[in-house]
Amino acid sequence: MSNSIEELAGSDFLLVTGSNTTEAHPVISLRMKRAVKNGAKLVVVDPRKIELTRWATRHVQIRVGTDIPFFNAVANVIINEGLHDGEFIKYRTEGFDAFARHVQMYTPEYSAEICGVTPEEIIDTARDFAAAAPKSAICYTLGITEHSCGSHNVQSLGNLGLLCGTLGVPNGGVNPLRGQNNVQGAGDAGCIPTDLPGYQKVERPGIRDIFEKAWGEPLPRRRGITKITAMEQMIKGRVKAVYVMGENTVVSDPHANHAEHALKSVDFLVVQDIFLTETAQLADVVLPAAAFAESDGTFANSERRVQRVRPAVSPPGEAKTDVEILLSLFERMGKPQTMETSKDVFNEMRSVTPIYGGISHERLDREGGIQWPCGDEDDPGTEYLHGDEFSTGFPGFFAPVDHIPPAEEPDDEFPWLLTTGRRRSTYHTGTQTGKATGFQHLVPHEMLEINPLDAAEMGLADGDLLDVASRRGKVTVSARITERSPRGLVFMSFAFPEITRTNDVTSDAYDFITETPEFKACAVKISKSEYQDEEFRRAQRRIRLAGEVKQPTELMPGFD
Amino acid sequence: MTTVATNPRPQTKTKWLDMRINGVTVQAAEGSRVLDAVNDAGFEVPTLCYDERVGAQGTCRMCLVEVEVNGRTEQVASCTAFAEDDMSVATPTEEITDYRKTLLEMLLSEMASMNANPYSNKVGPTEFDRAVEEYEARQDAFPQLRVREKASHDTNPFIQRDYDYCIACYRCTNICNDWEQAGAITVDGRGQDSSIFTFFDNELMDSPCTFCGQCINTCPTGALTDRKVVSQDIVAQNVDHTQTVCPYCGVGCGIELLTHDGEIIGAEPDFSAPSRGSLCVKGQFASWEFVRSEERLRHPLIKQSDGTFRQASWDEALDLVTSKFKGAIATEGPDSIVCWASARVVTEANYLMQKFARVAIGTNNIDNCSRT
Numbered sequence: 051m052s053n054s055i056e057e058l059a060g061s062d063f064l065l066v067t068g069s070n071t072t073e074a075h076p077v078i079s080l081r082m083k084r085a086v087k088n089g090a091k092l093v094v095v096d097p098r099k100i101e102l103t104r105w106a107t108r109h110v111q112i113r114v115g116t117d118i119p120f121f122n123a124v125a126n127v128i129i130n131e132g133l134h135d136g137e138f139i140k141y142r143t144e145g146f147d148a149f150a151r152h153v154q155m156y157t158p159e160y161s162a163e164i165c166g167v168t169p170e171e172i173i174d175t176a177r178d179f180a181a182a183a184p185k186s187a188i189c190y191t192l193g194i195t196e197h198s199c200g201s202h203n204v205q206s207l208g209n210l211g212l213l214c215g216t217l218g219v220p221n222g223g224v225n226p227l228r229g230q231n232n233v234q235g236a237g238d239a240g241c242i243p244t245d246l247p248g249y250q251k252v253e254r255p256g257i258r259d260i261f262e263k264a265w266g267e268p269l270p271r272r273r274g275i276t277k278i279t280a281m282e283q284m285i286k287g288r289v290k291a292v293y294v295m296g297e298n299t300v301v302s303d304p305h306a307n308h309a310e311h312a313l314k315s316v317d318f319l320v321v322q323d324i325f326l327t328e329t330a331q332l333a334d335v336v337l338p339a340a341a342f343a344e345s346d347g348t349f350a351n352s353e354r355r356v357q358r359v360r361p362a363v364s365p366p367g368e369a370k371t372d373v374e375i376l377l378s379l380f381e382r383m384g385k386p387q388t389m390e391t392s393k394d395v396f397n398e399m400r401s402v403t404p405i406y407g408g409i410s411h412e413r414l415d416r417e418g419g420i421q422w423p424c425g426d427e428d429d430p431g432t433e434y435l436h437g438d439e440f441s442t443g444f445p446g447f448f449a450p451v452d453h454i455p456p457a458e459e460p461d462d463e464f465p466w467l468l469t470t471g472r473r474r475s476t477y478h479t480g481t482q483t484g485k486a487t488g489f490q491h492l493v494p495h496e497m498l499e500i501n502p503l504d505a506a507e508m509g510l511a512d513g514d515l516l517d518v519a520s521r522r523g524k525v526t527v528s529a530r531i532t533e534r535s536p537r538g539l540v541f542m543s544f545a546f547p548e549i550t551r552t553n554d555v556t557s558d559a560y561d562f563i564t565e566t567p568e569f570k571a572c573a574v575k576i577s578k579s580e581y582q583d584e585e586f587r588r589a590q591r592r593i594r595l596a597g598e599v600k601q602p603t604e605l606m607p608g609f610d
Numbered sequence: 611m612t613t614v615a616t617n618p619r620p621q622t623k624t625k626w627l628d629m630r631i632n633g634v635t636v637q638a639a640e641g642s643r644v645l646d647a648v649n650d651a652g653f654e655v656p657t658l659c660y661d662e663r664v665g666a667q668g669t670c671r672m673c674l675v676e677v678e679v680n681g682r683t684e685q686v687a688s689c690t691a692f693a694e695d696d697m698s699v700a701t702p703t704e705e706i707t708d709y710r711k712t713l714l715e716m717l718l719s720e721m722a723s724m725n726a727n728p729y730s731n732k733v734g735p736t737e738f739d740r741a742v743e744e745y746e747a748r749q750d751a752f753p754q755l756r757v758r759e760k761a762s763h764d765t766n767p768f769i770q771r772d773y774d775y776c777i778a779c780y781r782c783t784n785i786c787n788d789w790e791q792a793g794a795i796t797v798d799g800r801g802q803d804s805s806i807f808t809f810f811d812n813e814l815m816d817s818p819c820t821f822c823g824q825c826i827n828t829c830p831t832g833a834l835t836d837r838k839v840v841s842q843d844i845v846a847q848n849v850d851h852t853q854t855v856c857p858y859c860g861v862g863c864g865i866e867l868l869t870h871d872g873e874i875i876g877a878e879p880d881f882s883a884p885s886r887g888s889l890c891v892k893g894q895f896a897s898w899e900f901v902r903s904e905e906r907l908r909h910p911l912i913k914q915s916d917g918t919f920r921q922a923s924w925d926e927a928l929d930l931v932t933s934k935f936k937g938a939i940a941t942e943g944p945d946s947i948v949c950w951a952s953a954r955v956v957t958e959a960n961y962l963m964q965k966f967a968r969v970a971i972g973t974n975n976i977d978n979c980s981r982t
């Protein structure tokens with residue numbers, strides 16, 4: 051996030067798009083609800099009638115994958131009505147004139163047609179956004195990025211921030227809400243094929259020298275390959291060995307059959323995890339790791355805040371912390387490290403990572419979490435980025451981006467659009483929430499959310515077993531009839547892989563720049579299941595704990 | 611390389627008020643509450659109904675202080691009274707201490723269970739328990755006037771409602787309606803007959819409750835408790851708290867893990883963290899059971915030729931890993947190996963993972979699941 055979570059409560063306008071915030075980031079949604087209570091306007095741009103729309107001034111229900119024409123049209127209105135921040139554009143940005151020409155074709159009428167909304171919804175959103183600037187915050191999540199045009203989607207939002215000067219000020223910004231507890235930290239630490247720790251580019255002249263000197267070892271020159279490319283290379287036989295730490299790739303990645311096939315193709319697979327996950331079952335060697343409650347170190351959250359993680363108990367059996375395991379592997383590979391503890395590792399990391407320079411375990415213990423960039427011990431950290439200058443050191447470039455429809459759109463054979471995401475009480479692949487007692491009462495199994503009118507046309511009742519098939523795979527799931535889904539769009543999460551492995555169905559398309567998979571759109575067909583009802587229900591029952599379970603539809607707090 | 615603003619908050623002109631608190635001269639910003647001014651000056655004022663997230667309610671009267679302004683002396687609830695220029699505050703005076711004690715004794719007279727169980731049924735002494743102890747409030751000071759209704763039978767697996775302990779401070783309903791804005795619970799009735807109520811007296815499962823657990827954590831008495839924790843019947847005094855971070859989404863809410871005898875028994879929010887004591891259903895009710903699951907991996911495993919795993923020693927497993935890595939490097943080059951880090955583990959482990967790929971193996975083939 052460019053800005054801080056707490057700042058959202060003080061924004062005058064919130065644009066939330068591609069984020070089911072009350073379910074995926076419940077505690078961030080509290081700040082949004084607070085802003086609304088304080089009088090802020092909230093506009094939710096989302097194909098589904100998500101829970102947050104209850105607090106929204108306006109819910110703009112665009113079609114899946116039409117973000118760019120929508121936001122380009124918003125920019126069109128802002129420019130043509132002279133609502134942009136000329137001062138900010140002059141001193142902080144480049145490329146405005148070309149961009150202004152580019153969005154001329156995206157009139158509200160033109161985009162409204164593509165997005166399935168009215169021109170007024172676009173015009174009003176533009177005026178409200180500009181009127182509240184610079185205290186207009188944009189928040190988005192994977193509904194924006196998990197598209198084959200995901201990076202362009204993000205740029206179309208960035209353009210709005212540049213137009214109205216909402217960057218580098220409190221209560222504004224363009225804020226991606228990060229999905230996992232330490233996805234920020236994994237990036238900060240340099241677990242990126244192109245970046246060394248602190249987002250320092252491997253291929254940028256001079257950078258590698260610094261690390262070679264600090265680490266005393268020559269470093270590989272060429273950038274590495276992403277997960278998506280790696281899986282293709284595995285199938286082609288070019289990748290021989292894979293080391294996976296704490297990730298259930300087989301269930302979490304799109305087109306799961308492909309991921310499974312890829313990992314089965316390699317000569318040697320090591321998986322380090324706390325459970326024998328679906329991915330670990332494919333491994334040649336499984337290394338038992340400590341869980342968060344047994345580990346010492348830090349997580350970095352969505353607002354770049356580094357916070358201390360402390361061990362409350364010891365790992366079970368012979369399980370070891372990830373840090374211990376890695377340090378012994380270094381030694382066996384003939385590269386022994388002088389670091390012994392998590393604190394030692396952090397100290398080495400901060401010595402080569404300028405944005406972490408002023409942060410230490412001791413300081414975190416003393417002061418609580420600190421937001422990077424934090425250059426030295428006297429630096430209190432950074433609540434919002436891009437204050438006087440963009441952190442890249444360059445001006446903000448307007449990005450003239452164009453509409454690119456999802457790679458796969460409904461057709462005669464696969465007439466439905468499937469989109470995927472999370473629910474509040476299940477998380478990711480369910481390896482953790484699946485083990486919490488009581489949660490089977492909240493969401494007992496996977497459900498396909500479908501609009502009541504669509505269900506009526508197909509003669510479906512709540513709970514009917516359905517087969518959902520795409521060009522890549524098929525799953526069985528029960529129907530959940532709800533107005534959250536607009537007509538023609540169905541929704542599933544992926545938290546119940548034992549029975550419904552949603553990602554068998556999802557698309558294998560991905561963003562051409564970041565290689566982020568298109569989880570948010572794929573074409574499917576739906577039919578009543580050929581499964582024996584009893585057989586399937588018995589399987590469902592197997593994963594529940596004993597005791598009476600009510601109908602899921604009666605037990606869905608917050609639904610409808 | 612980075613030039614960024616270091617916290618330049620917009621400067622608004624603050625008017626400062628001169629006050630005397632227990633004889634100490636302090637300055638308080640205009641518009642601040644007497645309670646905050648007293649706390650900032652380093653004196654403690656007890657509260658029962660106050661939660662900073664929803665602000666002053668003025669219902670419990672525990673925070674009463676004596677103020678003198680413009681020659682008038684009066685007792686005011688410090689949470690609702692505003693600081694004024696030239697105000698003197700005294701707390702606690704003998705009279706106020708007596709008043710607070712009487713107030714606690716009246717509340718105690720409504721709690722039937724207090725006689726059976728001196729500590730209410732929360733893990734750790736509650737705010738109320740601590741106040742009772744500090745003011746030496748007696749349980750039998752007043753004849754029992756009435757006993758609040760026991761909780762309506764509620765079978766949900768998360769929140770135990772036991773209104774025996776309710777003191778009608780309304781923190782739970784304020785948090786639910788004003789902060790979480792779920793609207794699951796409300797107040798029914800007035801005065802002594804008031805009670806906490808779900809609409810149509812339904813069970814919480816059939817209400818809009820999101821099971822965020824914030825009512826439990828703001829409750830000062832133990833009328834609302836975490837059923838998973840209290841059902842373990844662990845004596846309050848033997849519980850350790852460890853401050854850490856929730857293992858779910860990227861909000862990074864502060865949590866405290868509760869442990870007893872080397873085992874995790876529950877979680878509570880860390881009120882000192884930037885998340886300000888908020889959690890969701892996952893952080894409150896799903897952040898610890900998986901850690902002590904029977905299904906945890908306890909030993910390294912090596913796959914046998916028939917496809918099944920056998921238990922192995924660390925030496926054997928790590929030797930096998932390194933020999934395979936060395937073999938791949940020798941025959942196919944370092945780029946034939948791929949390492950995937952994790953968005954779930956600590957940053958330190960991720961740092962080592964990328965260094966391992968780059969230094970020990972010699973490849974930039976390091977990625978994490980930020981794309982998926």
